[in-house]
Amino acid sequence: MAKIFESLPQVPAQPPPPLPTSITLESGAPTALRVIHLETEQNDEERRRQIAANKYGGFCVHVFIAAMLCIMLVVLFFAAPLGQDDMLGKTSAERMEHQRRYFEAKEARLRLGGRMEMSPLEEVANGRLMAVKMEDEEVHSLWKNYHSQPPPFLQNHNISETDLYGLLRSMPKGGLLHIHDSGMMKVDVLIGLTYRDNLWVCVNREQGFEDFRFSKTYPHVKPTVETEYQCTWMLLSNFFHYEDRSIYEAKLRECLLIKPEGYASSSDLSRHLRRAQRLIHGLVTYKPMWPNFLGTMLQDFHDDGVQYVELRSSLPILYDLEGSNYTILDTASAMVSAVKVFKSAYRDFIGIKLIYAPFRDFNDTRINQYLENARILKSHFPDFFAGFDLNTFGDECNLPLLGRATQLLNVGKDIDFYFHAGESMCPDSYRPDANLIDAFLLDSKRLGNSLNVPLHPEIMKALKSLQVAVELCPLSNHYLQYYNDFRQHPAAYLIAAGFPVVIGSDYPYFWNSAPLTNDFYVTFVGVVTGFNNLRVLKQLAVNSFLYSSLSHRERKLAMAKWQCSWNRWIKSFVNTTKQ
Structure with a gap:
């Protein structure tokens, strides 16, 4: 029995916990209970150390979070429009003016060209x-x-x-x-082209123009289904027998230009643009x-x-x-x-x-x-x-x-x-x-x-x-x-x-x-x-x-050419304008 006690870890002497009165101890019971009790104390000690460690770790985490919050508040304070020391003593009107300048400057940097670098x-x-x-x-x-x-x-x-x-x-x-x-x-140039020889014009029922074509003989050109127009071909030189040239030019100009009074619908506008392009291509192609x-x-x-x-x-x-x-x-x-x-x-x-x-x-x-x-x-x-x-x-x-x-x-x-x-x-x-x-x-x-x-x-x-x-x-x-x-x-x-x-x-x-x-x-x-x-x-x-x-290479060369032209323009502009 003495040897058994000598082999146990040494711990401070403590009275054993009270046992239930219903338990009957046999001759070896006290030793066994002591050993069990000591193991329990070791487990409790380990738990205490873990709890202490957790408390310490939790404390560090809380300290870290608090520190980060403080840093963020400081950053926000100094980054805010009013985050300058001299703002504390300013009036409401002065603080508002400061805020206004802050947002104007920020939007100016965001705006197109706001970050564009400029030479002196x-x-x-x-x-x-x-x-x-x-x-x-x-x-x-x-x-x-x-x-x-x-x-x-x-x-x-x-x-x-x-x-x-x-x-x-x-x-x-x-x-x-x-x-x-x-x-x-240019419209005037296009009108000039219409006085050349061998030009035919396709005239619609309202005596308007739908297409032009240079040809030695009657043009066998028919409109496609998608173009949605009908017209008859005639030599433009013959057309002048029926209509004065000034009236003709005014009518052609109206076909080629956008009407200032506008159009009733997008479809009307689209038809006008399609006809104008058709007339132009008939001349220049x-x-x-x-x-x-x-x-x-x-x-x-x-x-x-x-x-x-x-x-x-x-x-x-x-x-x-x-x-x-x-x-x-x-x-x-x-x-x-x-x-x-x-x-x-x-x-x-x-x-x-x-x-x-x-x-x-x-x-x-x-x-x-x-x-x-x-x-x-x-x-x-x-x-x-x-x-x-x-x-x-x-x-x-x-x-x-x-x-x-x-x-x-x-x-x-x-x-x-x-x-x-x-x-x-x-x-x-x-x-x-x-x-x-x-x-x-x-x-x-x-x-x-x-x-x-x-x-x-x-x-x-x-x-x-x-x-x-x-x-x-x-x-x-x-x-x-x-x-x-x-x-x-x-x-x-x-x-x-x-x-x-x-x-x-x-x-x-x-x-x-x-x-x-x-x-x-x-x-x-x-x-x-x-x-x-x-x-x-x-x-x-x-x-x-x-x-x-x-491409990347083409863009680099293009930018170099443009930059040379830009620099020459800047110098010329400064030299030719007054102070």
Whole structure:
């Protein structure tokens, strides 16, 4: 028994706990109970140590959490608009003024161009630019007496003679990413072409014009089902026997320009645009005319400070006097050749890429053929072909939704899309909005004339995250009856939110505008309003390269050329303006 006790751990002597009176102890019982009691004490001690450790650990966690909360409160305190020591002694009015400055500065950084770095010389130019604008403030007030007629600055003032317009026209504006070839021929030039020999005109029942064709004999050209018109061919020289030339020219001008009083519906507007494009293509796609048209177009771009263009074209079929038709490859090849010749003469001109944009018909029966044409163009002209679009002429109200054209879902990564979407103002707003969502889901690289983007916060968030730019054409939006007051144009919100946008012009010669300067002018004066400065203009020019279809290498070279032109313009501007 003694040996058993010697082998046990030594613990302080404690009276044994009282035992139940009903238990009868045998001769070895006390030793066994002692051993059990000692093991219980060891377990209790272990529990006490664990409890102590848990209490200590819990205390540390609470201390850590409290410390982090204190740090967060300090950070929030000093990051808040009023988080400066001297605010404690300020009046309510002073604190409010401080808060106002804080939020204005924060929004200024967020706004388009807000983080654009400027050289000291550019800062000087910015001050001079704002001074020029202020001198002509009354001329540039676009928001007075608004109505459906042309904007006041175009109707009542010759803005091309103002200093601000001259500065913007000479400014290197970078790229023009939304323009149609049929909108790049001056009306007076087109009218002059109609006095050439061998020109036939197709006259409808109302004595209006539907098509032109140069031909030695009667043109056997019939309108397609989708064009929805009927007319009779006659030599234009014979037409003058029945109608005075001044009346003829006024009537033709009406066919080619947008009516200032507007149109009854989007369908009426669409028919007018389709007819205008048909008349223009009938004149300029006569094979001897096409190179001259391209050369004039390129010269107009360059004279307006545009160095790069992504041109939307349906690639109209060229023809000759004998009635022979060519192919879209011939049309595209003539474009490529014209650009090469022009670039050799103007080294600062970067070039042109094609967005193949045929008509979208009402039943989408031709989409398979359009997509095949796009694949052929890409295989033959991989550096010239940029992507594919379907021209709706603003008639989303009646055309099928993009998502219904299942052929587009199977294109894959072979062809990039640049869809018009979300432009129309339809009685059923679901249609343009659904097209906008469809264009996004089809991975359109940019969205053309998407006025309804701000109505879709989730799509907008995704577009900004993916850096998908919106192509804005403010003058087109006005003349096509979408907006009268430029201050309420969606571009104002998109620019204020720092959203990726580029400025285009759509069909500038339909309303006698320059290729891009007038739209820059409207954006700078009417849309951006009080927040306009040189940073905005510079950012818009840079955006035209950032969101273009140029490859990384092409973009780098283009930006270098533009930067040289920009630096020369800044120096010239500063040197020629007064202090």
